[in-house]
Amino acid sequence: MTLITDVRLRRILDSRGNPTVEADVLTESGGFGRAAAPSGASTGEYEAVERPPSEAIAAAREHAVPRLVGEAYAGNQREVDAVLHAADGTDDFSEIGANSAVAISMAAAKAGADVLGAPLFQHLGGTFRGENFPIPLGNVVGGGEHAADATDIQEFLAAPVGAPSVEDAVFANAAVHAAVADLLEDRGVPCGKGDEGAWAPSIDDGEAFEIVDEAVSMVEEEVGFEVGFGLDVAGAELYDADSGTYEYSDASRDTDEQIAYIAELVDEYDLVYVEDPLDEDDYEAFADLTDEVGDRTLICGDDLFVTNTDRLRNGIDQGAANSILIKPNQIGTLTDAFDAIELATENGYDSVVSHRSGETEDATIAHLAVATDAPFIKTGAVGGERTAKLNELIRIADDAT
Ligand SMILES: O=C(O)[C@@H](CO)OP(=O)(O)O
Ligand SMILES: [Mg+2]
Incomplete structure (x- = not known):
């Protein structure tokens, strides 16, 4: 058939x-x-x-x-x-x-x-898949390669970790996105959006931390469950291999300084998630940072692992992270993406199924995340190609696919 x-x-x-x-x-x-x-x-x-x-x-x-x-x-x-x-x-x-x-x-x-x-998630996950739904990580402020003249850190991600349902989580992220807009307006900062629909203001990272922290607290109070935030540093984009330093607009940090800086941020802002804090070749520095803060936040490898089981195995051996980003197009097939998730799960790594900055209305990743019981999905907060996935998650939870 x-x-x-x-x-x-x-x-x-x-x-x-x-x-x-x-x-x-x-x-x-x-x-x-x-x-x-x-x-x-x-x-x-x-x-x-x-x-x-x-x-x-x-x-x-x-x-x-x-x-x-x-x-x-x-x-x-x-x-x-x-x-x-x-x-x-x-x-x-x-x-x-x-x-x-x-x-x-x-x-x-x-x-x-x-x-x-059968719905796609059912076909992929089978009858005995778990009952969990992924927590969506929603990009609310961004820069790096996704927007010119904005923050150095690529993504500031709302993380509604206490949401009682997918629907609550999705709406909480949209509320953080809206609260950020209000706070930017209060400060007289005009801005457009980056590739993933996040605000792309011309502010430094310090100001972005203040604003996102405040927006998250406002929404947390409103919704009555825990909303935290996290980052995609996209460290490989900041790293200059010749000088061995991470180049920010207002600072240059060597690897030890970068590790200390990220560890400080984790504690100052209670970050629940940090993706690619370091260069994609530096398993050792990843391991040092994970050693330092891995008990209280997720250190996630995106460019580090590229959804590749060989690279993930290497990371597991070295204790380089405790989480992996899963992008089917990084590895080319659903089977390879499944194998990466399975290896991650077996080794206590959390999987974060992810969109790309260039997207379409395709919602396969929503089904993939549900099918594999992935604890997180990263797919933006607003914008049609992002809401295609978020709305599909809501439909799956409502048995409407
Ligand atoms: O770095 C990332 O995690 C992704 C998605 O947010 O960006 P890009 O698709 O540009 O690699
Ligand atoms: Mg990334």
């Missing part, structure tokens, strides 16, 4: 107005799945390779589509993803492009679910 009978690929727009790959997968019994690849701006050096969409589409049509059509079953995700790897023939999807691979992989999963008549 789930035998793949057609795979169609096209270029569509992403949220930055750039082209990206969309895939449709059709099956013998009329099953249909459609998915699109997201795209990063602060990409890790060790990510699977995204090719220009027209090239990725042409290469996938030549190498992957003939091996899938009439050959593979959409209901068997591991088989589909193994075919994608075999068709590509490299270890980083540089032939068919990770963008074609992930779009086909996710579209196949949706086609499989369609044939089974």
Whole structure:
């Protein structure tokens, strides 16, 4: 029933107005799945390779589509993803492009679910998945590679850790986003938004900490449950390998100073989450910081691990973090993303399923997070391509998918 009978690929727009790959997968019994690849701006050096969409589409049509059509079953995700790897023939999807691979992989999963008549999270997670829902981390102030002339730290993320439901959590993050706007207005700071819908004011990180801290407290009081905040430092973007220092607009910090600075921030602001506080090659510094503050906050590897089980295993051996960001397009298939989550869970690491800065209306990651019982999902706070995932989470919780 789930035998793949057609795979169609096209270029569509992403949220930055750039082209990206969309895939449709059709099956013998009329099953249909459609998915699109997201795209990063602060990409890790060790990510699977995204090719220009027209090239990725042409290469996938030549190498992957003939091996899938009439050959593979959409209901068997591991088989589909193994075919994608075999068709590509490299270890980083540089032939068919990770963008074609992930779009086909996710579209196949949706086609499989369609044939089974099950919601995607059910198909992926199975009957005996847990009952938990991920806490959404919502970007409310941002800069770095996502907005010019804004904060050095890439993302200030609202984290409604005490929310009694997904719906409460999603609305709390939107309320923090709105409170930040009010506080910026009070201070006479005009601003637009960055790539992920977060405010991108021309202020320094210190002022951003004050504002987000205040916004979070205001909302916490309003909603009556705990709302904290966290960061994506995107340390690799700040790191200058020649000088061995982290370059901020108003300071330069060597690795020890960077570790001390982040540890101070964790304690001063009770940060619940810190992603990529250090350079993507520095497992050792990650381990030192995790040793220092890992008992009271999540130290999450994004560019450090790139959803790759080899890099994660290395991190686990060295005690480099206690959490991993999961981005299916960093590794190219849902199977690889699942394996990374499984390895993380076995080793006590929390998984944070994540969007990219360039997104589409595709909501697969909401289903992936629920299917795998991931404790967190990072997918912005507002903006259509972000709310596509958040609203899907609300629907899943309401049994309406
Ligand atoms: O660094 C990140 O975590 C992501 C998403 O927030 O950004 P990008 O997609 O640009 O890599
Ligand atoms: Mg990141």
